[in-house]
Structures are given as C-alpha cells and as structure tokens.
Amino acid sequence: MTIPFTRKRFRFRRRSKLFRLSRFEVLITLLLVLLSAFMLLPLVYIFNHAFKPYDELFIYPPTIWARQPSLQNFIELFNITSEQVVPVTRYIFNSLVVAVLSVVVVTLVSALCAYPLSKHKFPGSQLVFATIMLTMLFAPETVTIPRYLVVSHLGIMNTYWGHVLPMVAVPVAVFLMKQFVDQIPDDLLESARMDGAREFTVFLRIVVPVIMPAVATIGIISFQTAWGNVESSTLFMQNEEMKTFPYFVSTLTANMANSVARQGAVAAAALFMFIPNLIIFLVFQSKVIATMAHSGIK
Amino acid sequence: MSRSDTQVMNRGYAPGTTVRTKGKLSLLMKEIWRYRLSYLFIAPFMICFTFFILVPVVCALLLSFTSYNSLEPPRFIGWANFRYMISGDLLFLQYALPNTFKFAVIAGPLGYIASFLLAWLISILPGVWRKWFALAMYSPSLMGGIAMTIVWLPLLSGDRIGYLNSFLLEWGFIKEPVLWVTSKDHLMTSMIVVTLWSSMGIGFLAMLAGILNVNPELYEAGKLDGIKSRLEEIWYITIPSMKPQMLFGAVMAIVGTFKAGGIGTQLSGMNPTPQYSGHLIMNQIDDYGFIRFELGYASALSVFLLLLMYLSNKFCWRLFGSKGDE
Numbered sequence: 001m002t003i004p005f006t007r008k009r010f011r012f013r014r015r016s017k018l019f020r021l022s023r024f025e026v027l028i029t030l031l032l033v034l035l036s037a038f039m040l041l042p043l044v045y046i047f048n049h050a051f052k053p054y055d056e057l058f059i060y061p062p063t064i065w066a067r068q069p070s071l072q073n074f075i076e077l078f079n080i081t082s083e084q085v086v087p088v089t090r091y092i093f094n095s096l097v098v099a100v101l102s103v104v105v106v107t108l109v110s111a112l113c114a115y116p117l118s119k120h121k122f123p124g125s126q127l128v129f130a131t132i133m134l135t136m137l138f139a140p141e142t143v144t145i146p147r148y149l150v151v152s153h154l155g156i157m158n159t160y161w162g163h164v165l166p167m168v169a170v171p172v173a174v175f176l177m178k179q180f181v182d183q184i185p186d187d188l189l190e191s192a193r194m195d196g197a198r199e200f201t202v203f204l205r206i207v208v209p210v211i212m213p214a215v216a217t218i219g220i221i222s223f224q225t226a227w228g229n230v231e232s233s234t235l236f237m238q239n240e241e242m243k244t245f246p247y248f249v250s251t252l253t254a255n256m257a258n259s260v261a262r263q264g265a266v267a268a269a270a271l272f273m274f275i276p277n278l279i280i281f282l283v284f285q286s287k288v289i290a291t292m293a294h295s296g297i298k
Numbered sequence: 299m300s301r302s303d304t305q306v307m308n309r310g311y312a313p314g315t316t317v318r319t320k321g322k323l324s325l326l327m328k329e330i331w332r333y334r335l336s337y338l339f340i341a342p343f344m345i346c347f348t349f350f351i352l353v354p355v356v357c358a359l360l361l362s363f364t365s366y367n368s369l370e371p372p373r374f375i376g377w378a379n380f381r382y383m384i385s386g387d388l389l390f391l392q393y394a395l396p397n398t399f400k401f402a403v404i405a406g407p408l409g410y411i412a413s414f415l416l417a418w419l420i421s422i423l424p425g426v427w428r429k430w431f432a433l434a435m436y437s438p439s440l441m442g443g444i445a446m447t448i449v450w451l452p453l454l455s456g457d458r459i460g461y462l463n464s465f466l467l468e469w470g471f472i473k474e475p476v477l478w479v480t481s482k483d484h485l486m487t488s489m490i491v492v493t494l495w496s497s498m499g500i501g502f503l504a505m506l507a508g509i510l511n512v513n514p515e516l517y518e519a520g521k522l523d524g525i526k527s528r529l530e531e532i533w534y535i536t537i538p539s540m541k542p543q544m545l546f547g548a549v550m551a552i553v554g555t556f557k558a559g560g561i562g563t564q565l566s567g568m569n570p571t572p573q574y575s576g577h578l579i580m581n582q583i584d585d586y587g588f589i590r591f592e593l594g595y596a597s598a599l600s601v602f603l604l605l606l607m608y609l610s611n612k613f614c615w616r617l618f619g620s621k622g623d624e
Contacts, residue, residue: 024528028419029427035416036434039495042449043437049448113343122333123326128340135351137549137611139557142580142600145587146357150349169347172500172550199335221500224440270448277440285429292500292507296542297549 043274050074050271057263073268080252080265086240088248095227095245098163099276102226103219105168110218114177115207119189129178133297136171144235151236162236163244167226173218179294180211214294216287220280227276249273355604362598367591379598390599393574394582397486398556401578402610405490406555409497410548416498417506418532432506438496450492450565454478479565482575489561489576499554501547508543512536545618552610556603559584579603 049057051069081088116122117129140147147166156162184207192202208215233247249269252262281288330337362379364372383390420431453461456477463475478484512535520535537544559580562571570585571577579599587596 025422029423032416032419032423032431036431039437039498040434042441045449046441109342109346113340116333116336116339120333120336122336123329125336128344131352132347135347135355137553137607138351138355138604139553139607140351140354141557141559142583142603142607143354143358143597144583145593145596145600146354146361147350149357150353154349165346166350169343169349169351171347171351174343199339203339267448274441278437281436281440282433285433288503289432289507289510292504292543293511295504295546296508296540297545 046267046270046274049267052264052267054264057267073264074272076262077265077268077272080262086243088245090241091243091245091248094160094163094242097160098229098244099223099226101160102164102167103223105164106170106173106222107215107218109168110170110173110177111208111211111215112203113174114181114211115203117174118178118181119184119186132171132174136175140166141231144231148235157236158239158242160242162242163226163229163232166232166236167222167229170218170222173222176218176291176295177211177214179296180214180291181207183294184210213287213290216284217291220284220288223280224277228273245269246273358597358600358604361594362601364594365592366594366597368593372594375594379595380602382595383598383602389574389577389585390579390582393577394579397575397577398579398606400486401490401493401558402552402555405493405497405558406551406610408490409494409555410501410551412494413498413502413547413551414505414544417502417509418536420506421509432503435498435502439499441496450488451479451567454488454565456480480568480572482573485562485566485571485576488565492561492565493555493558497551497554499550501550501554504543504550505540505547508540509536512539541618545614548614548618549611552607552614556607556610579606 048066048069050073051071052066053068053070053072056067078088117125117132151157151162151166154165156165188206189202192206193199197205228246229244230246230250233243237243237247249266252266252269361372363374363376365375365378366372416435420428420435423431455461455463456475456479458464458467458475460475460478462478463472466472467475476484478488516535516539517531520531525531525534557580559578562576562578562581563569566572566576570581580603583596583599583603586592586599
C-alpha cells in the first residue's frame with residue numbers, strides 16, 4: 001500500500017499490544033462484519049439474480065444462491081431489441097465510447113487546469129480558483145434548463161460531444177488535483193525549467209507522474225458518472241441511435257412495476273452495469289484513498 | 299521552443315523584474331501576456347466550465363426574473379416569480395419545501411455522521427481488512443441507480459410478498475402489509491433509509507483517508523495529557539486534526555442531499571409521488587421545467603435551491619472552517 005498507510009499500520013500494531021484482543025475491538029469487528037454483510041447483500045443479490053432462470057426469479061422466499069445458474073437472462077437481454085432498429089449492442093457501444101471519452105477528457109482537462117492554478121501566480125488565478133470552489137457547492141443538475149438551452153444552441157445535440165462536454169467541467173476534480181500539485185516543491189519545477197524543459201514537458205514529465213493517484217481517482221469518478229448517466233440521453237439525444245445503455249435499461253424498468261416480463265433481462269442488465277464500476281474501483285482503490293488524504297478544504 | 303524562448307519564460311516566473319514606466323493597465327496586459335501559457339493550460343477547462351456551469355447559473359439567475367415558455371422570447375417580470383413562490387405556489391409551500399427540509403435535515407447529517415463513524419471504525423482495524431470493509435461500505439455508491447430497482451423495490455414492495463412485509467408479518471410485528479413506498483405516510487421514511495444506505499460516497503473516502511493520516515504521535519501525547527476514553531480521543535484529537543476532510547465531506551453531503559430528486563419517483567413508481575409525500579424541490583423544478591414549460595419559474599426555483607445549498611455550506615464552513623487554529 002502507499003506511504004500514508006505504513007505509519008498507521010505501525011500504530012495499530014503498537015496499539016494492539018496495549019489493548020490486545022480487547023473486547024471493544026472484537027465487538028467493533030463483529031459489528032462491521034454484520035454491517036458490511038448488510039451493505040453487500042444487494043451485491044450478492046445482483047450477481048445471483050442475473051443467473052437465475054425465470055422459475056427461480058420469483059420464488060418466495062427468495063433464494064440467495066441460484067440453484068440452476070443459466071445464461072438465459074443475458075440471451076434475453078440481447079434478444080429484446082432483435083426486432084427494433086437499434087440493437088442493444090449499439091447502446092453498449094455508445095456507453096463505452098462516452099465513458100472512455102469522458103474519462104480521458106476530464107482527467108486531462110482537469111490536470112491541465114490544476115497545474116497553473118497551483119504553480120503559476122498569473123493575474124486572476126485567485127479569482128478563477130475562488131469561482132471553482134464556489135461552484136463546487138452547486139450541483140449542475142439544478143440548472144438543467146439553461147444547460148439544455150446551451151447544449152441546443154451549441155448544436156451538439158445527438159452527437160457524442162453532447163454526452164461528454166457537459167460533464168467535462170468538474171470543479172471537484174480540479175480541486176483534488178490542485179491539492180496534489182501543491183505538494184510538488186517549486187524548486188523541482190524550477191530546476192527542470194533551468195535545464196531547458198518547456199512548460200508542457202514539465203507538466204508531462206514531472207507534474208503528471210506525481211499527481212497520478214489523483215488522476216486515477218478522478219478517472220474512477222468520471223467513469224462512474226459517465227457510465228451511469230441517463231440525463232444526457234433523455235435531454236440531449238432525440239436520436240435513438242445516440243442513447244446510452246443505462247437509458248436503455250431505464251426503459252426496460254419503466255414498465256416493470258406490474259409485469260413479470262423482462263425481469264430476467266433487467267437482472268442481467270443490472271449486473272452488466274455494475275461490473276465495470278467494481279473492476280475499476282478495485283484496481284485503483286488504494287490510489288483513491290491516497291488522493292482523499294489531500295481532499296481537505298482549508 | 300528555442301532556448302532563448304525558454305529564458306523569456308523563465309523571467310516570467312520571477313515577477314518584479316519589469317520597469318514601471320507605463321500605466322497600470324499596460325503593466326497588467328504585459329503580465330497577462332507573460333503568463334499566456336498558463337492561460338492556455340487552463341483554457342480547455344475554463345471554456346467548458348463557462349459554457350456548462352457558469353453560463354447556466356447566470357442564465358438561471360436572469361431567467362428567474364422572466365416569464366419564458368421556450369417558444370416566445372423571455373419577458374421581464376421582475377420579482378413576480380419569487381413572489382409567486384413564497385405566496386402562491388401551494389405545491390411548493392405545502393410539499394416541496396417542507397419535504398426538502400425534512401429530507402435534507404435528516405438524511406444529510408445522519409449520512410454524514412454515519413460516514414464518519416464507519417470511517418473511524420474501519421480505521422482502527424488492521425490494515426489488511428480496511429480495504430475490504432471500505433469497499434463494502436462504498437459498494438452502494440458503485441451500484442448507483444440499478445440497485446434501487448432490483449433490490450429495494452422487491453424489498454419494500456407493498457403486498458404480502460414484499461420481503462420486508464412478509465418478514466414482519468411472519469414475526470408478528472405487523473398485522474397487515476404496509477405500503478412502504480406507495481403510501482404517503484411511509485414513502486419519506488423509505489426514501490431516507492435508501493439514501494442513508496448509499497450515503498457512504500466520496501465524502502466517506504475522504505474522511506477515511508483523513509483519519510488514517512492523523513499523526514499518531516498526537517494520540518500518544520493525548521494519552522499523557524489524560525485522555526482516557528476513545529470518545530475523548532475522537533473529540534479532542536481526531537476531529538480537530540482532520541477538519542479539512544470533515545469540511546470536504548460536509549460539502550459533498552450537502553450537495554448530494556439537496557440535488558436528490560428522482561428517488562421518490564423511482565421508489566414509488568409514480569410521478570408525482572403519492573399525495574406529493576416525496577415531492578422535493580428538484581421534482582418541482584422538473585415539473586415546471588419539462589412538463590409545464592414554465593422555464594422562468596423553474597429557473598427561479600433552481601436559484602432558490604442554489605441559495606439553500608450555498609447557505610448550508612456557509613453554515614458548515616462556520617463549523618469546520620480552520621481559521622487561525624492549528
């Protein structure tokens with residue numbers, strides 16, 4: 001694990017000598033195990049639901065483990081659109097394009113912005129940072145209507161840009177990255193410049209490697225937002241071909257309340273939506289916590 | 299860029315070398331020109347920021363003083379929208395506003411406290427386990443909207459075979475199935491519970507990292523100074539030394555609870571929610587904006603919501619802002 005942890009682990013060892021197997025710690029561990037079992041139950045449920053054949057989906061009381069796991073639900077999911085113009089693979093493709101594009105663009109743009117904000121004291125930098133901090137308190141969702149107007153006037157409706165561009169400016173991302181760039185000593189940058197490095201080289205060779213944990217964190221967060229985003233499909237895309245997978249899933253569940261049909265497909269889709277998030281989070285998890293150590297607002 | 303160019307750049311980062319001969323404005327222009335590369339760096343972000351955050355917020359401000367139905371040009375009507383909001387809009391006054399307050403006041407702080415407590419509990423476990431517990435707590439945020447339909451709907455379903463109902467019936471806690479999500483008495487409770495379940499998000503991770511980074515020597519010193527229980531330890535050492543992370547978590551919690559809107563409709567499967575029991579300000583905005591097309595009034599509502607967020611954030615700033623201490 002990363003540096004901040006080693007110290008802490010040491011502390012634990014020291015402490016556990018003092019309170020060796022104290023009742024308190026056993027109690028806490030038990031409590032946490034119970035709680036996480038509760039929190040994870042939906043996860044287990046999603047996994048098994050996706051593999052249950054129809055006769056098991058509606059068994060009462062519900063079985064936690066599928067008795068006869070099958071891929072029937074996934075086949076159904078991919079067959080739903082067989083008589084429609086837009087196949088389900090198109091939605092998945094759109095989602096992938098949007099998610100990858102927004103991860104790349106968001107991390108690059110935020111890192112580019114965070115570096116000068118932290119290290120160049122250009123005129124107006126204070127003002128820019130103050131504005132970014134202020135908008136961090138606002139949710140862009142609250143101003144959907146003007147956003148809709150802006151997107152329609154820019155003429156990016158029904159394009160991938162309509163999905164990606166509204167999500168590019170993430171104040172939290174710039175804030176987290178700036179906190180990281182602040183850690184880089186000025187002398188290091190200065191000496192690189194003395195050696196004739198251009199600003200862009202300094203950025204690529206020194207700044208980016210140092211802020212990699214923050215880049216990973218922002219990457220995860222923007223992937224999660226983009227992958228699960230339904231809003232841009234409903235608002236900015238009239239063309240069915242440009243809508244994304246979560247939107248497609250939401251149309252499946254729209255008439256679910258009183259019907260049995262498509263439950264299996266929904267279960268499969270839910271798993272499909274969840275897996276990428278889980279994998280990406282697991283891979284970069286330690287980076288996330290390292291980044292969050294610098295998240296404080298002073 | 300050649301070497302001489304680089305030297306010009308270098309001079310740029312050692313301010314105070316210019317001769318003050320011209321006026322202030324030209325000096326400023328020179329200064330700006332010298333930092334042209336910095337502006338180039340922040341340009342992509344600032345362009346998107348301006349288009350999709352700044353302009354919409356300003357637009358919302360301006361539109362809130364107009365009557366606009368998206369077909370005819372906006373017509374300036376002064377404070378009429380706001381006057382209607384606080385005197386005439388019964389749906390807003392009777393349901394949206396009190397519901398939002400109730401929801402935010404309960405779900406916000408409770409979720410925040412739960413995040414902190416869980417982060418603290420996880421932090422005292424051995425390092426190997428921490429990762430997995432953190433993942434378990436964070437997993438609802440990873441699942442997002444899907445979990446809602448697939449897990450919570452069958453659980454809270456109002457008929458006898460809803461998992462919660464059948465469990466309670468079996469154990470004799472209730473005599474008749476309870477309409478958890480479709481009656482006006484229980485919808486709000488269900489909304490709050492589901493929100494709490496998913497409230498261990500980015501703020502939780504920030505607080506976990508903050509607790510893990512508290513200098514261990516502080517605890518030793520505290521012990522010498524007579525701190526006896528762990529509660530005292532949290533109060534006198536942990537919280538003061540992670541104030542910045544606490545503030546970040548608070549900001550995230552506030553923004554999260556105020557922008558919640560879809561959850562009532564998702565749970566009850568009805569829009570508007572049964573007898574408006576889950577009607578939040580966000581629903582009211584969508585209602586006016588996308589169903590009635592009264593964009594001017596909808597903007598006024600969103601300005602009001604932004605103001606609410608801003609004020610609650612200012613309040614938290616008071617609580618956790620580090621000015622002078624430490």
